[in-house]
Amino acid sequence: MRGEETLYLPGMDHAGIATQNVVERELAKEGLTRHELGRERFVERAWEWTKIYHDRIADQTRRLGVSCDWTRERFTLDEDLSNAVRTAFVRLYRKGLIYQGSYLVNWCPRCESAISDLEVIPVEREGRLWVIRYPVVNGDWDGPRYEWTSGRWAEGATEFIEMATTRPETILGDTAVATSPEDPRWRDLVGETAVLPAIGRRIPIIADEAVDPGFGTGAVKITPAHDPTDNEIGIRHDLPAIDVMTDTAEMNEQAGPYAGQDRYECRRNIVEDFEKEGLLVRVEAYTHSVGTCERCHTDIEPRVSTQWFVRTKPLAEAAMNAVREGETVIVPKREEERFFHWMENIRDWCISRQLWWGHRIPVWHCGGCGEHTSGMTDPTECPHCGSEELHQEEDVLDTWFSSGLWPFSTLGWPDTDAPDYRRFYPTDMRETAYDILFFWVAREMMLGIEMTGQSPYSTVYLHGLVRNENGEKISKSMEDIDEYDPLDIIDAYGTDALRYTLMTSSTPGLDMNLDPRRLEGARNFANKIWQAARFVLMNTSLEDVAGFEAPSASMDLRLADRWILSRLNRLIENVDRLFESHQYGEAGRQINDFVWSEYCDWTIEASKVRLYDEEVENRVPVAVLLHVLETSLRLLHPFMPFVTEAIWQALPGETKEGDALIVAPWPEADGTLLDDEAEESMALLMDLIRGIRNRRAEYRVTPGKRIPAMIASPDAGDVLAKQQDVLCALAKLDPERLAIEESMEPPSQAATIVVGRTTCYLPLAEMVDLEEERERLSEELRDVEGRIAHSKELLAGPFAERAPEHVVQRERDKLEDLKTERVELERRLETLG
RNA sequence: GGGCGGUUAGCUCAGCUGGUCAGAGCGCCUCCCUUACAAGGAGGAGGUCAUAGGUUCGAGUCCUAUACCGCCCACCA
Numbered sequence A: 001m002r003g004e005e006t007l008y009l010p011g012m013d014h015a016g017i018a019t020q021n022v023v024e025r026e027l028a029k030e031g032l033t034r035h036e037l038g039r040e041r042f043v044e045r046a047w048e049w050t051k052i053y054h055d056r057i058a059d060q061t062r063r064l065g066v067s068c069d070w071t072r073e074r075f076t077l078d079e080d081l082s083n084a085v086r087t088a089f090v091r092l093y094r095k096g097l098i099y100q101g102s103y104l105v106n107w108c109p110r111c112e113s114a115i116s117d118l119e120v121i122p123v124e125r126e127g128r129l130w131v132i133r134y135p136v137v138n139g140d141w142d143g144p145r146y147e148w149t150s151g152r153w154a155e156g157a158t159e160f161i162e163m164a165t166t167r168p169e170t171i172l173g174d175t176a177v178a179t180s181p182e183d184p185r186w187r188d189l190v191g192e193t194a195v196l197p198a199i200g201r202r203i204p205i206i207a208d209e210a211v212d213p214g215f216g217t218g219a220v221k222i223t224p225a226h227d228p229t230d231n232e233i234g235i236r237h238d239l240p241a242i243d244v245m246t247d248t249a250e251m252n253e254q255a256g257p258y259a260g261q262d263r264y265e266c267r268r269n270i271v272e273d274f275e276k277e278g279l280l281v282r283v284e285a286y287t288h289s290v291g292t293c294e295r296c297h298t299d300i301e302p303r304v305s306t307q308w309f310v311r312t313k314p315l316a317e318a319a320m321n322a323v324r325e326g327e328t329v330i331v332p333k334r335e336e337e338r339f340f341h342w343m344e345n346i347r348d349w350c351i352s353r354q355l356w357w358g359h360r361i362p363v364w365h366c367g368g369c370g371e372h373t374s375g376m377t378d379p380t381e382c383p384h385c386g387s388e389e390l391h392q393e394e395d396v397l398d399t400w401f402s403s404g405l406w407p408f409s410t411l412g413w414p415d416t417d418a419p420d421y422r423r424f425y426p427t428d429m430r431e432t433a434y435d436i437l438f439f440w441v442a443r444e445m446m447l448g449i450e451m452t453g454q455s456p457y458s459t460v461y462l463h464g465l466v467r468n469e470n471g472e473k474i475s476k477s478m479e480d481i482d483e484y485d486p487l488d489i490i491d492a493y494g495t496d497a498l499r500y501t502l503m504t505s506s507t508p509g510l511d512m513n514l515d516p517r518r519l520e521g522a523r524n525f526a527n528k529i530w531q532a533a534r535f536v537l538m539n540t541s542l543e544d545v546a547g548f549e550a551p552s553a554s555m556d557l558r559l560a561d562r563w564i565l566s567r568l569n570r571l572i573e574n575v576d577r578l579f580e581s582h583q584y585g586e587a588g589r590q591i592n593d594f595v596w597s598e599y600c601d602w603t604i605e606a607s608k609v610r611l612y613d614e615e616v617e618n619r620v621p622v623a624v625l626l627h628v629l630e631t632s633l634r635l636l637h638p639f640m641p642f643v644t645e646a647i648w649q650a651l652p653g654e655t656k657e658g659d660a661l662i663v664a665p666w667p668e669a670d671g672t673l674l675d676d677e678a679e680e681s682m683a684l685l686m687d688l689i690r691g692i693r694n695r696r697a698e699y700r701v702t703p704g705k706r707i708p709a710m711i712a713s714p715d716a717g718d719v720l721a722k723q724q725d726v727l728c729a730l731a732k733l734d735p736e737r738l739a740i741e742e743s744m745e746p747p748s749q750a751a752t753i754v755v756g757r758t759t760c761y762l763p764l765a766e767m768v769d770l771e772e773e774r775e776r777l778s779e780e781l782r783d784v785e786g787r788i789a790h791s792k793e794l795l796a797g798p799f800a801e802r803a804p805e806h807v808v809q810r811e812r813d814k815l816e817d818l819k820t821e822r823v824e825l826e827r828r829l830e831t832l833g
Numbered sequence B: 001g002g003g004c005g006g007u008u009a010g011c012u013c014a015g016c017u018g019g020u021c022a023g024a025g026c027g028c029c030u031c032c033c034u035u036a037c038a039a040g041g042a043g044g045a046g047g048u049c050a051u052a053g054g055u056u057c058g059a060g061u062c063c064u065a066u067a068c069c070g071c072c073c074a075c076c077a
Helices: A016-029 A039-063 A081-095 A169-174 A229-238 A253-258 A262-278 A313-324 A334-344 A399-403 A421-426 A434-452 A484-494 A495-504 A516-538 A557-579 A584-611 A619-636 A641-650 A674-700 A717-722 A722-733 A770-794 A805-831
Strands: A098-108 A113-115 A120-135 A158-164 A177-181 A193-195 A201-206 A219-222 A280-293 A302-310 A329-331 A363-366 A372-374 A391-392 A427-433 A458-463 A705-711 A733-741 A750-757 A758-760
Touching: A016 A039, A016 A584, A039 A484, A081 A098, A081 A399, A081 A434, A098 A229, A098 A733, A098 A805, A120 A169, A120 A193, A120 A262, A120 A363, A158 A169, A158 A177, A158 A219, A158 A805, A169 A434, A177 A229, A193 A372, A201 A219, A201 A229, A219 A229, A219 A705, A229 A302, A253 A262, A262 A280, A313 A334, A329 A334, A334 A372, A334 A434, A363 A619, A399 A434, A427 A434, A434 A458, A484 A495, A484 A516, A495 A584, A495 A641, A516 A619, A557 A584, A557 A619, A557 A674, A584 A619, A619 A805, A674 A705, A674 A717, A674 A722, A674 A750, A674 A758, A705 A770, A722 A733, A750 A770, A770 A805
Parallel strands: A177 A201, A329 A458, A427 A458, A705 A733
Antiparallel strands: A098 A113, A098 A302, A120 A158, A120 A280, A177 A219, A193 A201, A363 A372, A363 A391, A705 A758, A750 A758
16 A cells, blocks of 8 residues: 555475374374385375365464465475575585484474474473482492392492482483582492492492582482483493383383383382382472473474574674564564573574475485485585485484575575565565564574575564463464464454454454454444445445545535534544554554544534535545545555445545555655644534533433523634534424524523533523532542642642643643633522522 | 563553644443434543552643553473
């Protein structure tokens, strides 16, 4: 609408681990595992599933009215995107930013794959803390002489070292026991040797800074292959890391007597055996957090394994610079802190997954020399030794690796001359929920800058999450996600209502709950505009729009016209300012307020005076109605594209520019139509009308019954006189019995309305209960007096000198008005006795 | 253990850079099927803006604590 070339490119990623899990779940229903099916056929199944869900997601997107360019739709497994993935991988590989190594990773025994730190969800568990002891080799005892589980395994041992653990099954992989360097309890044992129960391995007792002397017994078992801290300690002390589990977290041959048992089965058994051997000191209840798989919720097993990593430090540094220097701005600002914190503490990114669904890592291992090689074309012989015994890496890449290239891989990159890439990269805005800042945005920033030299976008706009009634975030991987299909909401309330609600019930970065009452309200709003448009069109004749001109300050406009045009232009200014600062919700609410209250309730109602009067020329009022409606539609279009477009299409051609609202020019504020005087006068008129309606309601005057009124106004008499017809129509006054003077003698039996310097009397004769009227006026007087006192106090104090002049002046004006009101109220009370 | 967010009318939530900001919708009360709209119109009632201090002429709006609720990071066995 602003005339700028805009690309909104739709597409999807292949969601590697999530898709693989879903497909495996489907296979399970058929009694099959992926291994039984084989890689090739499994991938075929994944493609089938992907196609079904692609169509479903695309349909949802279309019905949401997302106006993107479907001719450019992309999928991360498309040939060109796969080419981009390979290019990026090879470049990083050659630059030494990708390496293979054996490190401790998060292993999901159900997915049978490594996952990244971000994919591990910590969950609080009521667990146990087992305090156990290992015998120490000394002069009296130099090792077990009986079988494990004989009950005599530790017979003869005289010295023990005690420690606490939450995971007894990992004992089998222990390669040391550690204490804090300055712990007096165990100081003498440091340097000695303990014997690992069950296995009989001799392990050193060491001292390390990482051990907290304040926790447990001050000593800790060290399992470098199954615990992050232990792994680091292991590296520091050059300890072996013994993996005691299989890919599915069963105990392997390293687990001695427990080989073949599930890790939890092993835990139960080994605790029992410890007890039997007199090595279990005590058991405590203990709540701690356990890492679980984001996708399948299985407990993660930290495990040393050979994986591929991206060296993230240099990439993170560049990404942080882009944000520091303002090349990319994150909205809301506070999210930048989270971004920096994460980037500063980033660890190398494990990008290999032992899955079948995804981009297979373009690395070939040589059976001859053991080296590996990577390149844009598949090698036929090893460049290191010439051997033809090459085998491609089985692992696939983390989905986020390919998703991280999205801002440019979709635009033709690596061809930097590709027209779309030249035109649209770097992009303007990355809009997403804040939960994906690290997963995706951070990776896009790192890979984008590394690959293209430019940050992929200038603004990252982070909105909140939609949560359900339990406060859980609604995401497509939820078990009962079908309960939250946007299409159901669209069927019930309409797309416009859903969009409007999503945009107006949130504020940047804060979560929202989708309240059905809001959806209903939004639907009603859409209906309201529809009805308003119907009214305007019903009252528009061909003559009215012949030679239509948008209302301008030079036209012969009445107060209500000048007022609504002034309000409209103020609204345009506000909406522009709010859009600029990403306050979309506030913009939507203001448009709603304007359309519903100011346009429908006042402008349209006031216009009826003229439209229904045969004597009056309709051209100008109709022009104003049409213009304000048409402009409002344009403002509202981003929020409610369907209803606004439908109405807009029905408007007479003379009143609009362009073939469709979606490409009509965005409204521009016209400063010449801002009119403080009109706004002030209209405010008086409106207050007066509200006051009269209020009294009518209180005195139960028959609705629609015309009543007399007397208005005394020293300064607004002319304005009100000119608006007599509007006043009479909206307040249901009898024009024959309406008097407007500078001042007048108040009638005895009348209800009184005081608005600033203007006083209105409604001589309601027998209807007025004098006692009630007195009470009501007294109450009003008390209120006014209180406000006067407050205002005087304020003006007498330091406020008068310290506050800005215009603020002080406003307070003085307010005081003057209050004083006038007080005089009127007092006079009135006097006449009432 | 750090860090962040929330706490405003009965309910769900807005309130940008401190000065008509005490608001909206729903609900509630009273009227009204008036020729755009009952998915509506008119008029009402309803909140010491979590608590305690502080800064300021002036604070839902800034600062400091506290209390709940939620989230994010973190190697406490």
